[in-house]
Amino acid sequence: MSTSIWRWLLSPWTSWRAWQQARASRGNLSFDAAWRRTRLDKHPDDMPYQQHGHLSATNEIDDSATRHQQ
Structure with a gap:
């Protein structure tokens, strides 16, 4: 099943x-x-899991708002 x-x-x-x-x-x-x-x-405590499994082939996150939070 897909994500x-x-x-x-x-x-x-x-x-x-x-x-x-x-x-x-x-x-x-x-x-x-x-x-x-x-x-x-809604769940800010999930921040550590945000990047896990969501990196592109170049190890960049595809959400510009997320890049600024790092």
């Missing part, structure tokens, strides 16, 4: 808000980045 499906099943509220943010950004924010941003808004 997106697991996220929708395990955290529907976060997924719904992330979907709304990604859609409102008109393609400037991926669902994955929006989901992480939404998750951290």
Whole structure:
């Protein structure tokens, strides 16, 4: 099962808000980045897990807001 499906099943509220943010950004924010941003808004204690498993091939995070928090 894909990560997106697991996220929708395990955290529907976060997924719904992330979907709304990604859609409102008109393609400037991926669902994955929006989901992480939404998750951290409600659960700041998840910050240590934010980067785990979400690095691109060049080891950069695809969320510009996240890069500024490092």
